[in-house]
Amino acid sequence: MRAPAWLPQPVRRVLRVARRSWRVVALRLENYTAPVRRSWRRSLQVRVVTLTLVASSLLVGTFGWFIAYQSADILLNRAKDEVSASLQRKVRYASQQLTVHPQAYDPELPATIRETVDELYDGDQAGDTGTVVSIRAEQYPEIEPQSVPPVDTDQLISPALIQAVAGNGQVAHQIRTVEIDGRMMKYLVYGSPVSSKFGHVELYYAVPLTTEDDAADQIRTTVLITGLALVILLGVVAGLVTRLVVTPVRAAARTAQRLSAGLLDQRMKVDGEDDLALLAAAFNQMAANLQRQIVRLEEMSRLQRRFTSDVSHELRTPLTTVRMAADLIFSERDEFDPAVARSAELLQAELDRFEGLLTDLLEISRFDAGFAALDSEHTDLVPIVQRVAERLAGLAERVGVELELDLPDSPVIAEVDPRRVERVLRNLVGNAVEHGEAKPVVITMATDDAAVAITVRDHGIGLKSGEERLVFNRFWRADPSRARQTGGTGLGLSISAEDARLHGGWLEAWGAPGEGAQFRLTLPIRAGDRLVAAPLPLIPRDRTAEVT
Template sequence: MRAPAWLPERVRRPLRVVRRHWRVVASRLERFTSPVRRSWRRSLQVRVVTLTLVASSLLVGTFGWFIADRSAKILLHRAQDEVSASLKRKVVWASQQLTVHPQAYDPQLPSTISETVNELYDGDQADDSGTVVSIRAERYPELAPQTVPAVDTGELITPELIRAVAVDGRVAQQIRTAEVGGRTTKYLVYGSPVPSKFGHVELYYMVPLTTEDRAANQIRNTVLVTGLALVILLGVVAGLVTRLVVTPVRVAARTAQRLSAGLLDQRMRVEGEDDLALLAAAFNQMAANLQRQIVRLEEMSRLQRRFTSDVSHELRTPLTTVRMAADLIFSERDEFDPAVARSAELLQAELDRFEGLLTDLLEISRFDAGFAALDAEHTDLVPIVRRVAERLTGLAERVGVELQLRLPDTPVIAEVDPRRVERVLRNLVGNAVEHGEARPVQITLATDDAAVAITVRDHGIGLKAGEERLVFNRFWRADPSRARQTGGTGLGLSISAEDARLHGGWLEAWGAPGEGAQFRLTLPVRAGDRLVAAPLPLIPRDRTAEVS
């Protein structure tokens, strides 16, 4: 995508650099992802295993997360229950110790608080050496906080917790992570007011969650390893199961390919009595039936081609005799009665048509038998087109059709069989004149370095959708009810298509109801070359202009 022209050069230059780098990255990504996409499209086993891995990973991951989260919550709740119960005992014991002092200004109170904190801390040493106990008196600034061990609890005892305990007078808790004793540790911090005769002080009990975190991490690691092993195992199982199903399918595909290549004796191996064995047996039965049908059809086709060829040859001899008699009668028709003279003319016309039919049948027989040969030579196609137009001018004038030639001024030389090309053009132009509905017929010739194309365009009844493929079938007519002007045999376009294929070219048709039809003959300039494109479009330019 180009940068807009209205952008300044200082903006367009970075955009060009980005676009160039993006093309490099995109090309590398394409080289990397192309084999992956190819494997995904072509391998059923890859798709099944991949989908199994994705689905099992989601399920196992969700289940593992739920188990790990639930386990961590259970461990935390158990720690909270234990700490809460221990805190209640400590509050009762601390209250008993502090009740002996009637007022906060008692000189012995700081010593009592210090001893109480030490006693509370020593009582927890058997449980967890990381416990921290602190007593504060926010209402009595003259009483300094007492903390055992002597660590900084500023990050553990937050102002929010102090406000809940000292001001609101309730038990509060929170989980805090702080660096204590040179280590970053997660603590469960509880705070509770301790009643006394002079008011109350706050007791803060901080228990590390190291054991619970370690247990939760072990659970998560165990779930992760187990889930990963389970996903891999599911992938292996899916691959093995899919292989059991895909292998017979691949064998069936290869066997079908061999059958389509003409190796009709290929069969699948039947093993066991399961569904796959049933599939193989059914496939073999189908292949056997197809083989019998194909052999029978080939024999029928061979007999049909032989019958057509034999009949065509056998009819030549009586036709020659009848032709001689008919020519004699036709030459003397002026001496007969008008009715007899008309009969002689009809006889001559029908003999011409019958002779043309035999000629076409013999030509079709040669194509069917594979005996048709191309007599290619370097030929100028312009005189051939002119000669075909001149020979059909009389017919065109009788039906009111004008033949319009669009030929280059220079010779168009191609390596073709002139007799076959002239026959193709004669059939195409004859059909266009017959179906032209008294409208002009354009014959266009064009060439390039590799191919030469001739189009014949009429503006008659046209073709319905799908008929552009049927017009080359033998004895097919677009409108059987129409009276024929040319007396064709119904084999002209079939022979023309065979002539085009013999040249290595194309014969194509386009048509639309009420808009006429166009036939395009495309031949390679050099015999044996492969066609890639045609110099002329199949859809007429006037039709393209109307659509656009």
Template sequence: MVARRGRQYTAPARRAWRRSLQLRVVTLTLIGSSLLVSTFGWFIAAQSANILLNRTQDEISSSMSGKVAYAYSQLTLHPQARDPELPNTINDTVNDLVDGDQTENGGSIISIRAEHYQDLPAVTLPPVDTRDLITPDMIRTVAEQGQVAQQIRTAEVGGATTKYLVYGSPVPTKFGHLELYYMVPLTTEDRAANQIRTTVLITGIALVILLGVVAALVTRMVVTPVRVAARTAQRLSAGLLDQRMKVDGEDDLALLAAAFNQMAANLQRQIVRLEEMSRLQRRFTSDVSHELRTPLTTVRMAADLIFSEREDFDPAVARSAELLQAELDRFEGLLTDLLEISRFDAGFAALDAEHTDLVPIVERVAERLSGLAERAGVDVELRLPDTPVIAEVDPRRVERVLRNLVGNAIEHAEAKPVVVTLSTDEAAVAVTVRDYGIGLKPGEERLVFNRFWRADPSRARQTGGTGLGLSISVEDARLHGGWLEAWGAPGEGSQFRLTLPVRAGDRLVAAPLPLIPRDRPAEVTG
């Protein structure tokens, strides 16, 4: 649940990431420059802080040597630790060291301790608690091992938390040695280091932003021509063949624009040439169809006369007269279909829609094809509603579509029944024609609507069709704003579905009848 909700929230960002090359380039530039600048800035800040600390350590180490020498000169006058004047000398020495240090490191702390002589109290000026600054480990190193030690400690001194550089050194005397501790605040160094870090941070952020702006500008210079090319290509694909890109300069992008324009010009010439060839082909088909009408009429008159007198001829001549009449019928149908196809191709086909009851149309088609069905041994079953099915259609075109569908079903039914079903809902009306013949192979449900296509060219035709019936039918369906679809499977027959909107001009969304028949045999699974 959480993951799905997270994907929903991030979907706009992921979509923008996939679609925008400029966004990806700028984002990757910002990430890379941020890592580089942050690493470089951290290195600079760390080195600067180390340089400041080393310089301070050198200064304090030098100052510490002088303080140890001065304390030695003052404390070595006393031959023993029980000298009653020794505490006063320690106090005076610490005062002198503090007074001499005010001009160098303001706020520093000086302490002299005597770990081996419990009778000598520690003297610290200013009088503050130094337990957090002078650690037991440091005392052990200085007092017991007699070595110089240093450390950096942060402690609350005088009500303020401050970082100190603490030096400790033994001070030799005639009776042994005492310990001198010198604590210098690093406030100035910390302030300088913070200023350096702030400066590096601000400079790094400004540099990253500048790099992002530069990357955006550079990417825009490259992406903008690509986007222009994409929009121009979309306009070209939409049919606006005169669209071209603007060519500026002589760089690579200008060469791309020039090459794109040359390609568009070549495509325009080829498309115009193909359109002209198609127009000439359509005109040729139309002209030939019209021109053949006149000789066909003359031949038809002569053939009708011969056919009417065939009883008086020899059997061979009478049979020739019958064949001539049949072929003339087929030839006349072919011319009629070619004229209709040419009207569709030229865009001259018009829809003469009116409110029509489709039930009588289906019944009339079945009645007119009853003779063909009887000769083929096919039983045509009608499954029609009891009430009228009213739709705004062109009845002539709908009847022609159904005549083609039912005639093809009878031809391929192989003496099995053909079922014609009519159904309607509020938005659409559908007619399915189901046969149980040879069926269609995979992929043929799309090829079946091509002009002059046959599933089996060697198959004997009983109806004398022209091969244009389904092509004209699909154009009639499209003219209504409807669908004409096919389904078939080898050995299971086929089903064609005509779907039309109830109201002319409405957009179809669904069909009242399924394309795949409900009585299809269930597949056997292993």
């Protein structure tokens, strides 16, 4: 995204640098996280264990927080109850001691307050626990506050607590964290008014929450360690359970891969009688059935190929004899009656068709046996197309089809087998003439640096949806009821597709009912190169223009 043009040039420069830096960081993060993302996509065990750890961590964390919070709250409430009960006793004792002074200006009152604070502190057996006892008289400024131990209570006793106790006469408490003797401590501070003959003073009792905090910390630590141990244990259990399920699945996948590679004797190991053992047994049974079926089909295919090859070869000898006799009869047909002469012509035509069928069957048997080989040479394809058009011009003229050539002016040199290429083009153009419906057939050639493409376009009956894949099947016909003008065998397009694949090329078809069809032959310029694109589109340009 470009920076807006109205921004100053330095700002835009900074934005460009920031975008480049972000792209670099994003690329590095992607590289670093690639193994993790790959493991997440490919490993069911990793996903199950990760989801188990996340879910258990959330669950254990929620329960752990609840338990720790409740424990801390219970400890705090217990401390409040204890401090509140102790405060009541201290208030009664302080009230008894201060009752002997009728007025606030009694000179003995400060000493009594100091002795009372000392007695309250010692009577509490506080020792060095950090407890603070303080008596203040906010209504009588002449009475100095007394605290034991003698610490600064201004931070410990907040103005809000003083207002609640001295101003409102309430028993109040608060939790304060202050620094005492260089150490931060949390205190529970209670305050209560103390009644006397001359008025009220305030008694403050501060108890450190160190014990409660330590206990809460221990509870949190215990909950944390227990939770971590539980999460790890759940992860280990999830990993072990998932492994029990994933291992047979992985074994099945490996066995299936070996089966697909042709190792039909591979089987899974069956252990026990549980569901996974039943899965392995069913898989092995399926593999055995597939092996039997594949072996049977391979044997049938082998027998079929052998039968086709043997029949084709065996028919050559009687066909040669019949051909010689037929040629002799055909050459003398002018001396026969018209009916006999016509029979001689039909015999000659059917023998030609029969011989073509045998030739095609032999070629198919060579493809099936894997014996077909290319005799590649650098060839100009333009004369081949012209030669095919010249040889089929007579047939095209008889059925009223005009052949139109759109060929490059310069030679198109490619490393191909000219005999096979000519055979493919002869089949394509012959089929186009046969199904052309007395409309023009256009042959187009184009080339680029990597490939050469030849299209044959007719405007006949066309192909229905899905038939563009069926036309290359053996003995398949778009309309079986149509009479053949060329006496084809039904193997031409199948052989043509094999010839194209032998070159490393493509033979594709397009068609629409009533709009004709187009076949495209694409061959690499250099033998062995891999095709990426064709110089000509498969869908005819005139059809594209109509749709547009």
